[in-house]
Structure formats: C-alpha cells, structure tokens
Amino acid sequence: MESCAATACSRSRAKRGRYCKSHSKKLNKYGHPLGRPIPRNWLFHFAAQAMPVIVAHSTDHPGIKLALGELQSLLGAPHVLLGSRAGDHIARIAATAIEPRYVLAMVASVALFDRDQPRFLRDAKAYRFAIARAVLSLAPCPRSIAPRSRALDAIGSLMVTRYSALLAVILAAIDTTDRQARERAAAMSAPLPTL
Numbered sequence: 001m002e003s004c005a006a007t008a009c010s011r012s013r014a015k016r017g018r019y020c021k022s023h024s025k026k027l028n029k030y031g032h033p034l035g036r037p038i039p040r041n042w043l044f045h046f047a048a049q050a051m052p053v054i055v056a057h058s059t060d061h062p063g064i065k066l067a068l069g070e071l072q073s074l075l076g077a078p079h080v081l082l083g084s085r086a087g088d089h090i091a092r093i094a095a096t097a098i099e100p101r102y103v104l105a106m107v108a109s110v111a112l113f114d115r116d117q118p119r120f121l122r123d124a125k126a127y128r129f130a131i132a133r134a135v136l137s138l139a140p141c142p143r144s145i146a147p148r149s150r151a152l153d154a155i156g157s158l159m160v161t162r163y164s165a166l167l168a169v170i171l172a173a174i175d176t177t178d179r180q181a182r183e184r185a186a187a188m189s190a191p192l193p194t195l
C-alpha cells in the first residue's frame with residue numbers, strides 16, 4: 001500500500017487522493033496537506049489595522065468605493081456569482097447583516113498576516129482558502145455544514161482575482177500610517193538641543 005505524499009508522513013493513503021485521512025482533511029480545509037488555521041486573534045488584530053483605512057477612504061478612493069459596492073452586491077445575491085454551494089455560505093454571513101467593509105477588512109487581514117508570516121500559508125491555494133475562511137468566520141458555522149474545499153476555493157479565488165491590487169494599496173496605506181505614528185512618537189520624545 002502506498003504511503004501518504006505529505007512530508008514525513010508514513011500513514012497509508014486514504015481511499016481517494018495522495019494523502020492519508022488526516023492530511024486529506026487538512027488539504028480540504030486549508031488548501032494544503034500541512035495547512036493550519038490562522039489564529040483568530042491574529043486575524044482580528046490585522047482586520048483592525050485595515051478597517052480605519054477602509055472606512056476613511058470608502059468614498060474618496062475609487063477602488064475601495066467600487067469594492068464595497070461589489071461586495072454589497074455579492075452579499076445581496078451571492079448565488080449569482082458563486083453558484084449554490086459557495087453562495088450558500090456567503091448568504092449565511094449576509095443573513096447576519098454583515099457589512100461589506102467587514103468582508104474587505106477580513107480579506108485584507110489575511111494579506112497582512114501573510115506579509116507578516118510569509119511561510120505560514122504555503123502556496124497560492126492555501127492563501128485563497130485562508131481568505132475564504134476569514135470571510136466566512138464573520139458568521140458562526142455549524143460543523144455539519146462546514147464549507148467544502150470547492151466552495152472555499154471559489155470564494156478565495158473571487159476575492160484574490162478582484163482585490164489583489166486594492167490590497168496592495170491598503171497595505172501601503174497602513175505602512176504610511178505606521179511610519180507617521182513612529183515619526184510623531186520620535187518627535188515627541190526627542191531630546192532638547194543643548195545650548
């Protein structure tokens with residue numbers, strides 16, 4: 001019997017695919033056989049960094065404005081773009097009256113996390129899954145209806161395809177704010193010039 005294709009795993013393969021049961025499960029949940037969930041407190045930490053940028057520029061930045069409009073349409077009619085399975089999951093968060101800026105902030109939080117911890121999400125697929133999981137974490141999900149891998153990939157792909165360029169702008173804006181805060185702090189604690 002052939003063994004699991006994951007690094008350092010000697011268990012035998014599941015009936016389907018190249019991995020053992022445990023690594024197949026991770027592949028389906030996280031997009032990678034060695035995937036792990038991003039800790040929630042990290043996601044909220046980074047979402048809280050992105051949110052002020054999104055809110056401050058929700059009307060004066062054409063990309064953020066457009067994204068919020070598109071996400072509003074997505075929340076309003078998720079099945080049109082995503083089909084039944086993935087659409088059901090977006091409908092689940094829409095039902096809790098989640099606003100588009102929260103969705104965008106969760107997408108940005110994964111981009112920020114990935115920049116901070118570049119080895120955690122091992123490839124583009126794991127990144128897409130993490131984005132989908134972050135968005136869907138906005139509403140509780142009973143384990144019995146946990147999203148299938150195809151739904152996660154569809155949601156993640158949609159966000160990455162649409163918003164990669166915008167995410168780079170949001171990340172740059174956060175860097176500028178951080179730099180200004182550091183410069184201000186340095187100015188405030190600068191020693192007086194000696195006479």
Ligand SMILES: [Zn+2]
Pocket residue numbers: 004005006009010011019020021022023
């Ligand atoms: Zn394995």
